[in-house]
Amino acid sequence: MAVFTPLTESQIEAFLSRFDAGSLVSLEGVPAGTENSTFFVTTDQRELVLTLFEQGEHEELPFFVELLDYLDEHRLPVPGPLHDREGVALHSLAGKPALLFPRLPGKHPLDPNLAQCHELGSVLGRLHAISQHFTGHRPNPRDLHWLVALHPKVHGYLSAADQTLMKDEVETYEDVFNGVIELPQGALHGDLFRDNTLFDGDRLGGIIDFYNGCTGDLLFDLAIVINDWACNADGSLNAERHDAILAAYQAHRPLTAAERDVWPMMLRMTALRYWLSRLLVVYVDPPAHDLTPHDPERFRTILKARIEQPALLLPEASR
Numbered sequence: 031m032a033v034f035t036p037l038t039e040s041q042i043e044a045f046l047s048r049f050d051a052g053s054l055v056s057l058e059g060v061p062a063g064t065e066n067s068t069f070f071v072t073t074d075q076r077e078l079v080l081t082l083f084e085q086g087e088h089e090e091l092p093f094f095v096e097l098l099d100y101l102d103e104h105r106l107p108v109p110g111p112l113h114d115r116e117g118v119a120l121h122s123l124a125g126k127p128a129l130l131f132p133r134l135p136g137k138h139p140l141d142p143n144l145a146q147c148h149e150l151g152s153v154l155g156r157l158h159a160i161s162q163h164f165t166g167h168r169p170n171p172r173d174l175h176w177l178v179a180l181h182p183k184v185h186g187y188l189s190a191a192d193q194t195l196m197k198d199e200v201e202t203y204e205d206v207f208n209g210v211i212e213l214p215q216g217a218l219h220g221d222l223f224r225d226n227t228l229f230d231g232d233r234l235g236g237i238i239d240f241y242n243g244c245t246g247d248l249l250f251d252l253a254i255v256i257n258d259w260a261c262n263a264d265g266s267l268n269a270e271r272h273d274a275i276l277a278a279y280q281a282h283r284p285l286t287a288a289e290r291d292v293w294p295m296m297l298r299m300t301a302l303r304y305w306l307s308r309l310l311v312v313y314v315d316p317p318a319h320d321l322t323p324h325d326p327e328r329f330r331t332i333l334k335a336r337i338e339q340p341a342l343l344l345p346e347a348s349r
């Protein structure tokens with residue numbers, strides 16, 4: 031249940047009165063999600079989503095608003111936050127920072143077909159082509175520096191073999207990524223799993239949950255996508271989905287030679303990023319709520335599979 035702060039209709043009515051968004055018709059708590067309180071708000075004019083930020087770094091919220099505004103202005107399918115009559119998007123409600131968004135159509139594609147993979151790759155390619163010109167700045171909070179600093183915290187919960195695996199991997203990434211390579215930079219989503227997209231049939235209705243959004247290596251975002259979207263049950267890469275996403279992506283932003291070189295290692299590093307973040311949630315810093323945490327083992331399996339089967343050939347661009 032992802033309503034950690036219940037709201038009354040009169041609180042929402044007062045909140046809505048600042049916006050040109052109509053009057054409240056109905057209010058529904060959204061069960062999905064793990065970090066924030068989310069509500070579907072129907073007015074006599076439109077369908078909206080209200081998010082109350084329960085945790086995390088609230089000082090980062092203006093960055094997310096700026097990024098979503100920017101992508102929305104460039105006609106990417108993201109929920110551009112509503113601004114009130116004074117031009118302000120970020121408010122406080124029930125003592126929590128609050129944002130109001132348009133409700134986007136669609137469902138999470140848990141078993142995406144190839145047309146959906148193509149669409150996702152195409153939109154992400156467009157997003158990255160545009161996000162290279164975004165002027166906001168927020169260093170990637172889950173980059174190699176974070177891996178180096180945080181991985182020792184979970185060693186005590188791992189077998190000797192897994193400790194060695196984790197340490198060796200981090201050392202390998204340091205060798206590869208702390209060299210002189212320059213990878214294209216821009217704004218990234220930072221967590222573009224299937225459950226952060228909404229598909230209306232084969233059309234991408236929207237990309238949501240930008241709260242891992244940051245600036246850094248664009249390839250990091252693409253590797254997160256491949257590890258989640260193009261992965262078989264045993265952790266191996268699903269060649270058809272992989273090719274559909276990458277070919278459509280490269281129609282908008284072809285990978286550079288440096289990106290192609292480090293691609294197998296980026297797949298490994300982003301797999302370890304989720305193995306570690308999930309272990310931290312389970313063992314080190316569990317949230318106050320009792321929602322079942324994501325399974326760390328899944329990303330250990332994916333990491334091992336990426337080590338054993340380094341990468342598939344990168345396809346050419348397609349339209």
Ligand SMILES: Nc1ncnc2c1ncn2[C@@H]1O[C@H](COP(=O)(O)OP(=O)(O)O)[C@@H](O)[C@H]1O
Nearest residue numbers: 062063064065066068079109132133134238239
């Ligand atoms: N703009 C939106 N349009 C439609 N549904 C949305 C929108 N934003 C969030 N949701 C729904 O709310 C759920 C929780 O939102 P999310 O931002 O992922 O929460 P959390 O940050 O708590 O994980 C999503 O899985 C989705 O079903």
Ligand SMILES: N[C@@H](CCOP(=O)(O)O)C(=O)O
Nearest residue numbers: 172221223242304307308324
């Ligand atoms: N999608 C993630 C959850 C969000 O990651 P976090 O680093 O912000 O906790 C997952 O599936 O683990």
